[in-house]
Amino acid sequence: MTANPVFHLEDVSFNYSGGRPALNQINLSLARAEKLVILGPNGCGKSTLLKIFDGLLFPTSGSFTAFGQTVTEEVLEKGEFAADFRRWVAFVFQDSDIQLFSSTVLEEVSFGPLQLDIAPNVAVARAEEILKMLDLIHLKDSQPHQLSGGEKKKVALASSLATGPEILLADEPTNNLDPRSKSWLIDLLNQLGEAGKTIVLATQDLEVAAQFATRAVILDQDHKIVADGSPADLLADKELLEKVNLIHEHWHEHGDKSHQHEHTHRDEHDHDHTRE
Ligand code: ADP
């Protein structure tokens, strides 16, 4: 086990009501400043794992320890640890529309800082600062719901970062982003990583894993960890990636020659069967 991990999961299983398993005996320790991607096919449990890390769900069995404290529903209800945990851990939801609720971008990004024990004008100044840093200040009076998908994702990130979290959790953050927004996001995540933040992404995007992470964990259809290691090693293991349905091979006929190559799966809908 990692020395003084920020997060530690011990034999964690999670079943949604109705009993279907979503996580199966997960053991995982996360060190400070680690940049982890959780990879795996649809339904393997990535979002559930992030929700446990964010204290939104609690293990059905096993334990989740954060900053040395066992995290339970009671512990997060009130008190100093609960306040610290909420400040230190931020979550960027997969669906920005669920996350964004204010009538302007500035209000949205000020919301978190205004909950902190600082003067309101200082909180708003902090929100403006983060909007400037992320090159979003021109949107400050816009309505979040009227923004493009990429802009919504950026505003959601800005509001997650405005309270200065130590740990950033993001669920499929590059989904539906155009290439420019996606490389903007990867650059930003890399900058945050260099600044010492601990970052955990759930993704099916192997490019993100390759360009960003220092560590990758793969979950399979049985909701278990089947690999934990360096992204370069895991991404080179085509047999494993194929087995867990992160890539699959198509045979292509080219006259009398045939060759194989892999396709990545983002989600079921943007599956590209086009023949070259
Ligand atoms: P992933 O993010 O990897 O696609 P999830 O964590 O969303 O996987 O889901 C893991 C399993 O739990 C899946 O079988 C999924 O159908 C089930 N599941 C997810 N959310 C719920 C829910 N709110 N109620 C019941 N089952 C759920």
Ligand code: MG
């Ligand atoms: Mg998910």
